[in-house]
Amino acid sequence: MGKKKLGKYAAAKELANIIAPNVIDHQTSEFEATWDPHFFGNSNPVTLELGCGKGEFTVTLARKYPQRNFIGVDIKSDRMLMGARKATEEGLDNLCFVRLRIECLAAYFPENMFSEGFITFPDPHASSTNGKRRLTSGRFLALYKQVFVPGSRLHLKTDSTILYDYSRESIGEHAFNLITATDNLYGAPGEFGEITDIQTTYEKRYLSRSKTIKYILFSL
Ligand SMILES: C[S@@+](CC[C@H](N)C(=O)[O-])C[C@H]1O[C@@H](n2cnc3c(N)ncnc32)[C@H](O)[C@@H]1O
Structure with a gap:
């Protein structure tokens, strides 16, 4: 992995709105910890963006609808970094990004x-x-x-x-x-x-x- 990308992964770890769940067992998609249902601190409806890249949909919608929560999922946290930084700068607390394979959605998030x-x-x-x-x-x-x-x-x-x-x-x-x-x-x-x-x-x-x-x- 290049130096630039490594730097982005390190930066992603510093942001509270990027979650990178630890997989214990890749075969069974077992996670060290699954989704925290108290993360948003409310029970507002949640929208999911799949393969969100830089998270343009997630950030724009979160800005527009403060009464809803938004999660962007992608396997590459270096891409999500852009959206996560923007959201942090703007103080948007109704969104987060999760570094996750879409294949593991049901193992990480509840029904x-x-x-x-x-x-x-x-x-x-x-x-x-x-x-x-x-x-x-x-x-x-x-x-x-x-x-x-x-x-x-x-x-x-x-x-x-x-x-x-x-x-x-x-x-x-x-x-x-x-x-x-x-x-x-x-x-x-x-x-x-x-x-x-x-x-x-x-x-x-x-x-x-x-x-x-x-x-x-x-x-x-
Ligand atoms: C072509 S890009 C599109 C990104 C963004 N949605 C956009 O329109 O700019 C596809 C994205 O899906 C992500 N992706 C592909 N397969 C994935 C998977 N199985 N689980 C999670 N993310 C995945 C890639 O990392 C990439 O960021």
């Missing part, structure tokens, strides 16, 4: 913890033959069912036609409810609100390359 989710520009795993690693595959949808309150809404944004088509199919196949979908978010009629107002690092990159952004809203 029915989240009431809304954002999956923003996940790796499409375009060459995958069965799509098992995609964040909308049956395996991941089953995990979401454990940690989200029934009926929760999940938003997926992607530039990938492969992931978009796959996700629509997977959502239907696993009996989740497709609320809306468009293969051209910024060319679609109608008002999509927040989902178009907040653009992540990856989204900005894809838009600058004239890529078309796709969007799916579904419920569990």
